[in-house]
Amino acid sequence: xxxxxxxxxxxxxALIVDDSSVMRKVIERALGQAGLELTEVLQASNGEEALxxxxxxxxxxxxxxxxxxxxxxxxxxxxxxxxxxxxxxLAQGVPVVMITTEGNEAFVxxxxxxxxxxxxxxxxxxxxxxxxxxxxxxxx
Amino acid sequence: xTKVQDEAMTRLDSAVSEVFETMLERSCDPLxxxxxTVEGRIVxxxxxxxxxxxxxxxxxxxxxxxxxxxxxxxxxxxxxxxMVDDAIGELCNMIAGGWKSxxxxxxxxxxxxxxxxxxxxxxxxxxxxGTKFSRNYSFQGNVFGVVLAF
Numbered sequence: 130x131x132x133x134x135x136x137x138x139x140x141x142x143a144l145i146v147d148d149s150s151v152m153r154k155v156i157e158r159a160l161g162q163a164g165l166e167l168t169e170v171l172q173a174s175n176g177e178e179a180l181x182x183x184x185x186x187x188x189x190x191x192x193x194x195x196x197x198x199x200x201x202x203x204x205x206x207x208x209x210x211x212x213x214x215x216x217x218x219l220a221q222g223v224p225v226v227m228i229t230t231e232g233n234e235a236f237v238x239x240x241x242x243x244x245x246x247x248x249x250x251x252x253x254x255x256x257x258x259x260x261x262x263x264x265x266x267x268x269x
Numbered sequence: 270x271t272k273v274q275d276e277a278m279t280r281l282d283s284a285v286s287e288v289f290e291t292m293l294e295r296s297c298d299p300l301x302x303x304x305x306t307v308e309g310r311i312v313x314x315x316x317x318x319x320x321x322x323x324x325x326x327x328x329x330x331x332x333x334x335x336x337x338x339x340x341x342x343x344x345x346x347x348x349x350x351x352m353v354d355d356a357i358g359e360l361c362n363m364i365a366g367g368w369k370s371x372x373x374x375x376x377x378x379x380x381x382x383x384x385x386x387x388x389x390x391x392x393x394x395x396x397x398x399g400t401k402f403s404r405n406y407s408f409q410g411n412v413f414g415v416v417l418a419f
Contacts, residue, residue, distance in 0.1 A: 151359050231381075
Protein backbone atom coordinates (compact mmCIF):
# COMPACT_ATOMS: atom_id res chain seq x y z
CA UNK A 130 0.00 0.00 0.00
CA UNK A 131 1.22 3.48 -0.79
CA UNK A 132 1.97 5.80 2.08
CA UNK A 133 0.21 9.13 2.44
CA UNK A 134 3.48 10.85 1.51
CA UNK A 135 3.34 9.35 -1.97
CA UNK A 136 0.41 11.60 -2.69
CA UNK A 137 2.43 14.64 -1.72
CA UNK A 138 4.39 14.90 -4.95
CA UNK A 139 3.07 18.26 -5.98
CA UNK A 140 0.84 17.22 -8.84
CA UNK A 141 -2.58 16.95 -7.31
CA UNK A 142 -5.28 19.35 -8.43
CA ALA A 143 -8.66 19.37 -6.72
CA LEU A 144 -11.97 21.10 -7.26
CA ILE A 145 -13.98 22.10 -4.19
CA VAL A 146 -17.62 23.07 -4.76
CA ASP A 147 -19.43 24.73 -1.85
CA ASP A 148 -21.42 27.95 -1.54
CA SER A 149 -19.63 28.71 1.73
CA SER A 150 -16.17 30.21 1.28
CA VAL A 151 -15.40 29.25 4.88
CA MET A 152 -16.27 25.64 4.19
CA ARG A 153 -14.15 25.59 1.03
CA LYS A 154 -11.18 26.70 3.13
CA VAL A 155 -12.00 24.19 5.88
CA ILE A 156 -12.10 21.37 3.32
CA GLU A 157 -8.83 22.54 1.75
CA ARG A 158 -7.22 22.56 5.18
CA ALA A 159 -8.57 19.07 5.90
CA LEU A 160 -7.01 17.80 2.66
CA GLY A 161 -3.70 19.25 3.79
CA GLN A 162 -4.08 17.57 7.17
CA ALA A 163 -4.75 14.33 5.31
CA GLY A 164 -1.26 14.58 3.86
CA LEU A 165 -2.22 15.81 0.40
CA GLU A 166 -0.05 18.50 -1.12
CA LEU A 167 -2.24 20.15 -3.69
CA THR A 168 -0.65 22.21 -6.42
CA GLU A 169 -3.90 23.92 -7.19
CA VAL A 170 -7.34 24.01 -5.63
CA LEU A 171 -10.09 25.21 -7.94
CA GLN A 172 -13.05 26.63 -6.05
CA ALA A 173 -16.64 26.99 -7.21
CA SER A 174 -19.59 28.30 -5.22
CA ASN A 175 -22.24 26.26 -7.04
CA GLY A 176 -22.68 23.46 -9.54
CA GLU A 177 -22.93 25.74 -12.54
CA GLU A 178 -19.58 27.38 -11.81
CA ALA A 179 -18.06 23.95 -11.24
CA LEU A 180 -19.31 22.67 -14.59
CA UNK A 181 -17.81 25.67 -16.35
CA UNK A 182 -14.47 25.00 -14.63
CA UNK A 183 -14.57 21.38 -15.78
CA UNK A 184 -15.34 22.46 -19.35
CA UNK A 185 -12.50 25.00 -19.24
CA UNK A 186 -10.07 22.43 -17.82
CA UNK A 187 -10.72 19.56 -20.21
CA UNK A 188 -7.42 20.12 -21.97
CA UNK A 189 -5.37 21.02 -18.90
CA UNK A 190 -1.94 19.38 -18.86
CA UNK A 191 -2.39 18.34 -15.24
CA UNK A 192 -5.79 16.73 -14.84
CA UNK A 193 -7.97 17.02 -11.80
CA UNK A 194 -7.39 14.31 -9.21
CA UNK A 195 -10.39 14.87 -6.99
CA UNK A 196 -13.72 16.69 -6.78
CA UNK A 197 -15.40 17.45 -3.45
CA UNK A 198 -18.88 18.90 -3.60
CA UNK A 199 -21.61 20.12 -1.31
CA UNK A 200 -25.21 19.25 -2.20
CA UNK A 201 -27.32 22.11 -0.90
CA UNK A 202 -26.23 25.13 -2.98
CA UNK A 203 -27.99 27.96 -4.81
CA UNK A 204 -28.14 28.21 -8.63
CA UNK A 205 -27.29 24.54 -9.20
CA UNK A 206 -27.08 22.00 -6.40
CA UNK A 207 -24.51 19.25 -6.05
CA UNK A 208 -26.74 16.47 -7.36
CA UNK A 209 -27.64 18.42 -10.52
CA UNK A 210 -23.94 19.16 -10.91
CA UNK A 211 -23.08 15.46 -10.76
CA UNK A 212 -25.85 14.47 -13.16
CA UNK A 213 -24.94 17.16 -15.71
CA UNK A 214 -21.24 16.30 -15.42
CA UNK A 215 -22.07 12.71 -16.27
CA UNK A 216 -24.31 13.67 -19.20
CA UNK A 217 -21.53 15.86 -20.63
CA UNK A 218 -18.79 13.28 -19.98
CA LEU A 219 -16.82 15.87 -18.04
CA ALA A 220 -13.88 14.78 -15.86
CA GLN A 221 -14.70 11.12 -16.29
CA GLY A 222 -12.75 8.92 -13.91
CA VAL A 223 -12.10 11.70 -11.43
CA PRO A 224 -13.39 10.59 -8.03
CA VAL A 225 -16.15 12.72 -6.52
CA VAL A 226 -16.84 12.92 -2.81
CA MET A 227 -19.93 14.68 -1.51
CA ILE A 228 -19.48 16.73 1.69
CA THR A 229 -22.87 17.82 2.95
CA THR A 230 -25.27 18.24 5.86
CA GLU A 231 -27.75 16.05 3.94
CA GLY A 232 -27.45 12.60 5.48
CA ASN A 233 -30.85 11.52 4.15
CA GLU A 234 -30.57 8.09 2.49
CA ALA A 235 -32.40 9.31 -0.61
CA PHE A 236 -29.71 11.94 -1.19
CA VAL A 237 -26.92 9.43 -0.64
CA UNK A 238 -28.43 6.97 -3.12
CA UNK A 239 -29.04 9.68 -5.71
CA UNK A 240 -25.48 10.94 -5.32
CA UNK A 241 -24.06 7.44 -5.77
CA UNK A 242 -26.30 6.84 -8.79
CA UNK A 243 -25.00 10.08 -10.29
CA UNK A 244 -21.39 9.02 -9.87
CA UNK A 245 -20.29 10.02 -6.36
CA UNK A 246 -17.79 7.58 -4.88
CA UNK A 247 -17.73 8.95 -1.37
CA UNK A 248 -20.06 10.69 1.02
CA UNK A 249 -19.08 12.71 4.09
CA UNK A 250 -21.64 14.30 6.39
CA UNK A 251 -20.98 17.68 7.99
CA UNK A 252 -19.75 18.11 10.65
CA UNK A 253 -16.63 16.13 9.79
CA UNK A 254 -13.09 15.67 11.02
CA UNK A 255 -9.92 15.83 8.94
CA UNK A 256 -9.46 12.15 9.72
CA UNK A 257 -12.83 11.33 8.15
CA UNK A 258 -11.81 13.21 5.01
CA UNK A 259 -8.54 11.28 4.91
CA UNK A 260 -10.24 7.91 5.34
CA UNK A 261 -12.73 8.62 2.53
CA UNK A 262 -10.41 10.35 0.07
CA UNK A 263 -7.08 8.50 0.14
CA UNK A 264 -8.46 5.11 -0.97
CA UNK A 265 -10.11 6.80 -3.94
CA UNK A 266 -6.86 8.46 -4.98
CA UNK A 267 -4.99 5.18 -4.60
CA UNK A 268 -7.55 3.39 -6.76
CA UNK A 269 -7.64 6.07 -9.46
CA UNK B 270 -42.18 23.29 28.26
CA THR B 271 -44.09 20.72 26.23
CA LYS B 272 -42.76 17.26 25.44
CA VAL B 273 -42.31 18.28 21.79
CA GLN B 274 -40.23 21.30 22.81
CA ASP B 275 -38.27 19.24 25.30
CA GLU B 276 -37.37 16.62 22.68
CA ALA B 277 -36.54 19.29 20.12
CA MET B 278 -34.26 21.04 22.60
CA THR B 279 -32.47 17.82 23.51
CA ARG B 280 -31.81 17.22 19.81
CA LEU B 281 -30.62 20.80 19.42
CA ASP B 282 -28.19 20.50 22.35
CA SER B 283 -26.84 17.32 20.82
CA ALA B 284 -26.47 18.88 17.34
CA VAL B 285 -24.68 21.96 18.72
CA SER B 286 -22.33 19.86 20.80
CA GLU B 287 -21.53 17.59 17.85
CA VAL B 288 -20.73 20.49 15.52
CA PHE B 289 -18.45 22.19 18.02
CA GLU B 290 -16.61 19.07 19.12
CA THR B 291 -16.09 17.87 15.55
CA MET B 292 -15.46 21.03 13.53
CA LEU B 293 -14.12 23.45 16.13
CA GLU B 294 -12.62 20.98 18.61
CA ARG B 295 -14.27 22.91 21.43
CA SER B 296 -16.90 21.98 23.96
CA CYS B 297 -20.04 24.07 23.81
CA ASP B 298 -22.60 24.07 26.59
CA PRO B 299 -26.17 25.35 26.88
CA LEU B 300 -26.80 28.31 29.17
CA UNK B 301 -29.91 29.00 31.20
CA UNK B 302 -31.73 32.25 30.61
CA UNK B 303 -33.68 34.15 28.00
CA UNK B 304 -32.48 35.16 24.59
CA UNK B 305 -31.56 38.82 24.39
CA THR B 306 -32.24 40.58 21.13
CA VAL B 307 -29.50 43.18 21.02
CA GLU B 308 -29.43 44.96 17.67
CA GLY B 309 -26.46 44.64 15.39
CA ARG B 310 -26.03 40.97 15.88
CA ILE B 311 -25.23 38.68 13.01
CA VAL B 312 -28.16 36.39 12.34
CA UNK B 313 -28.19 33.30 10.12
CA UNK B 314 -31.43 31.61 9.12
CA UNK B 315 -32.11 28.15 7.71
CA UNK B 316 -35.63 27.17 6.69
CA UNK B 317 -37.11 23.68 6.92
CA UNK B 318 -39.75 22.53 4.47
CA UNK B 319 -41.55 19.25 3.91
CA UNK B 320 -41.97 16.88 6.85
CA UNK B 321 -41.07 19.82 9.12
CA UNK B 322 -42.04 23.38 8.29
CA UNK B 323 -40.03 25.83 10.32
CA UNK B 324 -36.75 27.60 10.73
CA UNK B 325 -33.53 27.67 12.71
CA UNK B 326 -31.92 30.99 13.53
CA UNK B 327 -28.46 31.37 14.97
CA UNK B 328 -27.33 34.75 16.19
CA UNK B 329 -24.08 36.00 17.62
CA UNK B 330 -22.27 39.24 18.38
CA UNK B 331 -19.54 40.31 15.99
CA UNK B 332 -16.95 39.31 18.59
CA UNK B 333 -18.32 35.78 18.95
CA UNK B 334 -18.74 35.49 15.19
CA UNK B 335 -15.11 36.55 14.65
CA UNK B 336 -13.86 33.95 17.14
CA UNK B 337 -16.00 31.30 15.45
CA UNK B 338 -14.53 32.17 12.04
CA UNK B 339 -11.00 32.13 13.45
CA UNK B 340 -11.44 28.73 15.03
CA UNK B 341 -13.03 27.25 11.91
CA UNK B 342 -10.41 28.66 9.56
CA UNK B 343 -7.39 28.52 11.82
CA UNK B 344 -6.50 32.09 10.84
CA UNK B 345 -7.32 35.52 12.31
CA UNK B 346 -10.31 37.39 10.89
CA UNK B 347 -11.48 40.99 10.96
CA UNK B 348 -14.96 41.74 12.38
CA UNK B 349 -16.25 43.05 9.03
CA UNK B 350 -14.69 40.30 6.96
CA UNK B 351 -17.43 38.56 4.90
CA MET B 352 -15.90 35.30 6.12
CA VAL B 353 -17.29 36.11 9.56
CA ASP B 354 -20.87 36.20 8.25
CA ASP B 355 -20.19 33.11 6.20
CA ALA B 356 -18.90 31.25 9.27
CA ILE B 357 -22.10 32.00 11.18
CA GLY B 358 -24.16 30.87 8.18
CA GLU B 359 -22.25 27.61 7.93
CA LEU B 360 -22.49 27.02 11.69
CA CYS B 361 -26.27 27.47 11.45
CA ASN B 362 -26.35 25.15 8.43
CA MET B 363 -24.53 22.36 10.25
CA ILE B 364 -26.58 22.73 13.44
CA ALA B 365 -29.88 22.79 11.52
CA GLY B 366 -28.77 19.82 9.43
CA GLY B 367 -27.72 17.96 12.57
CA TRP B 368 -31.03 18.73 14.25
CA LYS B 369 -32.91 17.52 11.19
CA SER B 370 -30.91 14.29 11.05
CA UNK B 371 -31.89 13.56 14.65
CA UNK B 372 -35.61 13.63 13.92
CA UNK B 373 -37.53 10.46 14.78
CA UNK B 374 -37.44 9.47 11.12
CA UNK B 375 -34.20 10.94 9.73
CA UNK B 376 -35.12 9.83 6.22
CA UNK B 377 -38.40 11.72 6.23
CA UNK B 378 -38.66 14.21 3.42
CA UNK B 379 -37.45 17.35 5.18
CA UNK B 380 -35.46 19.81 3.12
CA UNK B 381 -33.28 22.61 4.43
CA UNK B 382 -32.52 25.87 2.68
CA UNK B 383 -29.14 27.45 2.17
CA UNK B 384 -28.31 29.91 4.98
CA UNK B 385 -29.34 33.55 4.74
CA UNK B 386 -27.20 35.88 6.86
CA UNK B 387 -27.97 39.45 7.94
CA UNK B 388 -26.59 41.99 10.40
CA UNK B 389 -30.07 43.23 11.30
CA UNK B 390 -30.28 41.46 14.67
CA UNK B 391 -33.45 39.82 15.94
CA UNK B 392 -35.32 43.03 16.69
CA UNK B 393 -39.00 42.50 15.95
CA UNK B 394 -38.57 38.86 15.05
CA UNK B 395 -41.91 37.07 15.09
CA UNK B 396 -41.89 33.44 13.98
CA UNK B 397 -44.93 32.31 12.02
CA UNK B 398 -44.80 28.80 13.44
CA GLY B 399 -46.67 27.32 16.42
CA THR B 400 -43.79 25.95 18.44
CA LYS B 401 -40.82 28.14 19.25
CA PHE B 402 -38.02 28.06 21.76
CA SER B 403 -34.65 29.65 22.12
CA ARG B 404 -31.47 28.59 23.77
CA ASN B 405 -28.16 30.25 24.50
CA TYR B 406 -24.85 28.42 24.26
CA SER B 407 -21.31 29.22 25.31
CA PHE B 408 -17.93 28.05 24.10
CA GLN B 409 -14.92 29.39 25.94
CA GLY B 410 -16.98 32.31 27.19
CA ASN B 411 -18.31 33.22 23.75
CA VAL B 412 -22.09 33.25 23.78
CA PHE B 413 -24.48 32.74 20.89
CA GLY B 414 -28.17 31.93 20.63
CA VAL B 415 -30.28 29.55 18.61
CA VAL B 416 -34.00 29.88 17.92
CA LEU B 417 -36.00 26.94 16.64
CA ALA B 418 -39.53 27.47 15.37
CA PHE B 419 -41.70 24.88 13.67
